Amino acid sequence: MSDQVAPAPPDVPDHEIIILPAAGHRNHQPLLDQCLGVRVEVFVHEQGFSLDEEFDKHDPTATHFLLRLLPSKLAIGTIRGTKMVDSNGDAYYKLSRLAVLKPYRRYRFGRDLVLALHGWVKEDAKCSSNVNLVKVVAHSQIPVRSFYSKYGYLQEGDEFDEDGAPHQKMVTYLSLERN
Ligand SMILES: CC(C)(COP(=O)(O)OP(=O)(O)OC[C@H]1O[C@@H](n2cnc3c(N)ncnc32)[C@H](O)[C@@H]1OP(=O)(O)O)[C@@H](O)C(=O)NCCC(=O)NCCS
Numbered sequence: 001m002s003d004q005v006a007p008a009p010p011d012v013p014d015h016e017i018i019i020l021p022a023a024g025h026r027n028h029q030p031l032l033d034q035c036l037g038v039r040v041e042v043f044v045h046e047q048g049f050s051l052d053e054e055f056d057k058h059d060p061t062a063t064h065f066l067l068r069l070l071p072s073k074l075a076i077g078t079i080r081g082t083k084m085v086d087s088n089g090d091a092y093y094k095l096s097r098l099a100v101l102k103p104y105r106r107y108r109f110g111r112d113l114v115l116a117l118h119g120w121v122k123e124d125a126k127c128s129s130n131v132n133l134v135k136v137v138a139h140s141q142i143p144v145r146s147f148y149s150k151y152g153y154l155q156e157g158d159e160f161d162e163d164g165a166p167h168q169k170m171v172t173y174l175s176l177e178r179n
Contacts, residue, residue: 012107014070017116023060034075035064035097042099053163058082058096063124065116067100067109076104079113081120084137091128092135093121114151118174126176134174139167 020031036055043049058080067077080097095117100109118136125134140148142159145168153170160167 010107013104015076015109015112016068016070017112018066018068019116019120020064020066031066032059032064034068035066035078035080038066038075038078038099038101039097041101043097046102047165049163049165058094062096063120065113065120067113069104076101077109077113079117081117083124090135091125092137093125095136095138098138110147111151114148118151122174122176125174126178132176132178134176136172136174138170140170142166142168145170 018031020035021028023029039054040051043054044051062080062082065079065081066075068075077100078097079095079099082094082096084092084094086092095114098110098113100113121134121136125131136153138148138153139162140153145155148170152172152174154172156169156171160169
């Protein structure tokens with residue numbers, strides 16, 4: 001029998017995930033600023049994307065998620081969900097701007113943000129349509145394709161350039177359980 005023991009998972013710091021209230025609510029902008037702060041740190045300072053491209057036309061209408069440590073309320077992660085309509089007029093959701101600050105990676109915060117977004121997608125889709133499956137699309141940077149695969153995303157089509165970096169379209173379908 002081997003005496004090797006699997007490494008224990010890191011102790012996960014206490015945290016909260018907030019779904020931002022809609023634009024116009026008094027808490028929206030301060031919380032959005034915290035999401036944008038994480039995105040600038042990760043996508044602009046760490047990965048070198050341009051600040052101009054970081055904020056796009058979807059930000060004002062998207063649903064933003066903010067992950068903060070407790071009790072400090074330090075913002076360390078974010079993700080964004082946007083309801084879209086394809087060229088056939090069919091609705092789908094887009095997952096984008098997933099980021100966790102570098103010192104806080106591998107605590108499963110990325111997973112928690114994706115699962116929180118999936119929960120929101122399901123609730124939103126149940127309220128606004130009568131379909132049983134809802135499509136979610138992510139444009140994955142190439143090195144993190146296998147991260148998205150863990151949550152049911154499959155590659156669709158060829159790699160393409162987005163904001164100056166190669167990306168891969170990844171798609172999953174979430175099942176809506178209706179009572
Ligand atoms: C991608 C990112 C959000 C992952 O966040 P994280 O909190 O470190 O990931 P988690 O700890 O939740 O990892 C969940 C699972 O994915 C795996 N994983 C984490 N990072 C990964 C990566 N870069 N590539 C492949 N798998 C990865 C983990 O091993 C874990 O697997 P397990 O559950 O089987 O043990 C984070 O690395 C990040 O912010 N990267 C920079 C920004 C970025 O590239 N965003 C994606 C834009 S498309």
